[in-house]
Amino acid sequence: xxxxxxxxxxxxxxxxxxxxxxxxxxxxxxxxxxxxxxxxxxxxxxxxxxxxxxxxxxxxxxxxxxxxxxxxxxxxxxxxxxxxxxxxxxxxxxxxxxxxxxxxxxxxxxxxxxxxxxxxxxxxxxxxxxxxxxxxxxxxxxxxxxxxxxxxxxxxxxxxxxxxxxxxxxxxxxxxxxxxxxxxxxxxxxxxxxxxxxxxxxxxxxxxxxxxxxxxxxxxxxxxxxxxxxxxxxxxxxxxxxxxxxxxxxxxxxxxxxxxxxxxxxxxxxxxxxxxxxxxxxxxxxxxxxxxxxxxxxxxxxxxxxxxxxxxxxxxxxxxxxxxxxxxxxxxxxxxxxxxxxxxxxxxxxxxxxxxxxxxxxxxxxxxxxxxxxxxxxxxxxxxxxxxxxxxxxxxxxxxxxxxxxxxxxxxx
Numbered sequence: 001x002x003x004x005x006x007x008x009x010x011x012x013x014x015x016x017x018x019x020x021x022x023x024x025x026x027x028x029x030x031x032x033x034x035x036x037x038x039x040x041x042x043x044x045x046x047x048x049x050x051x052x053x054x055x056x057x058x059x060x061x062x063x064x065x066x067x068x069x070x071x072x073x074x075x076x077x078x079x080x081x082x083x084x085x086x087x088x089x090x091x092x093x094x095x096x097x098x099x100x101x102x103x104x105x106x107x108x109x110x111x112x113x114x115x116x117x118x119x120x121x122x123x124x125x126x127x128x129x130x131x132x133x134x135x136x137x138x139x140x141x142x143x144x145x146x147x148x149x150x151x152x153x154x155x156x157x158x159x160x161x162x163x164x165x166x167x168x169x170x171x172x173x174x175x176x177x178x179x180x181x182x183x184x185x186x187x188x189x190x191x192x193x194x195x196x197x198x199x200x201x202x203x204x205x206x207x208x209x210x211x212x213x214x215x216x217x218x219x220x221x222x223x224x225x226x227x228x229x230x231x232x233x234x235x236x237x238x239x240x241x242x243x244x245x246x247x248x249x250x251x252x253x254x255x256x257x258x259x260x261x262x263x264x265x266x267x268x269x270x271x272x273x274x275x276x277x278x279x280x281x282x283x284x285x286x287x288x289x290x291x292x293x294x295x296x297x298x299x300x301x302x303x304x305x306x307x308x309x310x311x312x313x314x315x316x317x318x319x320x321x322x323x324x325x326x327x328x329x330x331x332x333x334x335x336x337x338x339x340x341x342x343x344x345x346x347x348x349x350x351x352x353x354x355x356x357x358x359x360x361x362x363x364x365x366x367x368x369x370x371x372x373x374x375x376x377x378x379x380x381x382x383x384x385x386x387x388x389x390x391x392x393x394x395x396x397x398x399x400x401x402x403x404x405x406x407x408x409x410x411x412x413x
Contacts, residue, residue: 003110004199006088010407018173020044021402044404047072070139089187096180097399102249108239111221120384123211133216141411143241145403148209153246154198160191179399206384209397241408247377253351253396254372258361260345263336277329281305286355289373296371317382323394341392348393
């Protein structure tokens with residue numbers, strides 16, 4: 001049973017929502033974030049990344065940085081940037097990229113469901129990244145970037161969403177990167193109760209993206225419980241901001257790899273080792289695999305199809321992933337990338353950037369690149385259901401949920 005409840009959201013005034021809405025804080029380098037805020041001073045990045053308000057040598061992890069984030073957010077509540085929905089509602093959030101629509105329910109999920117693994121994870125988190133968002137949430141007294149959750153389709157929820165989307169959207173704008181964003185409000189009590197009831201019958205919800213934000217929000221919730229020993233469980237700090245998408249709406253893009261060198265091997269020596277684990281076919285143009293078991297490879301200006309030998313495609317939720325097969329048979333034993341989390345010789349390129357980016361990197365600072373077949377949403381579910389973890393950089397979700405459109409205040413009753 002999952003608790004997915006409506007909330008009294010704070011959201012931008014319609015006149016400024018297109019300026020406030022920002023890509024997640026962690027997709028920007030520091031210099032990029034500052035440039036974005038200078039270009040658009042109303043961008044939520046000025047709050048999500050408060051160091052953008054200071055000189056370049058300012059300590060972005062200082063107490064002053066997080067206090068600045070909290071102050072700026074509360075100023076935005078008071079200066080008309082944000083409006084407050086007085087009643088507890090669900091929101092519908094649709095994103096359209098390249099003509100493809102993806103629609104989810106904006107709501108609050110339970111920190112207890114996270115702790116009890118009703119909300120399932122498939123990635124490890126790093127303590128330093130968690131602490132950054134813990135400090136941000138704590139000083140803002142709010143969650144400002146929703147967690148991307150996935151669940152198996154419900155005909156009831158799909159029908160409600162489809163019907164409400166026939167009405168006028170409260171927001172309808174296209175961001176600078178060409179993504180259309182639309183928002184509706186579900187405030188009918190019967191619809192709200194029906195959605196609640198559906199999720200009460202669901203025992204498995206999955207974090208698709210945002211593991212660090214989720215872990216941080218949950219940590220803050222439990223900190224607040226310690227600070228409020230008489231808590232009832234109904235307080236807002238017991239819940240965290242989420243957008244829940246049915247699996248039929250989701251598409252995972254590949255997460256491609258580039259490697260700086262051939263680990264001391266000549267090209268011929270590398271191919272000799274490669275032939276032990278895969279069949280290799282030179283291609284006339286760029287190659288992106290159309291099914292599991294193959295990767296594209298770009299080396300010395302040429303593209304190849306690398307098809308793994310059948311015996312390597314094992315029936316295991318993690319080891320059977322293409323990213324695992326590549327790591328276990330090529331990147332590790334041949335190219336010497338033993339820990340892709342820490343090895344500076346490997347870089348990861350989101351599929352949204354296309355194969356031309358792999359070619360560009362190989363002409364710039366890398367030697368060989370691999371284009372991957374994307375991990376499926378069912379594979380993500382299988383790994384999480386087995387209580388296992390995916391290799392790093394296994395999934396790339398696009399479009400990215402915007403921060404600053406929905407605010408869940410922890411200090412609201």
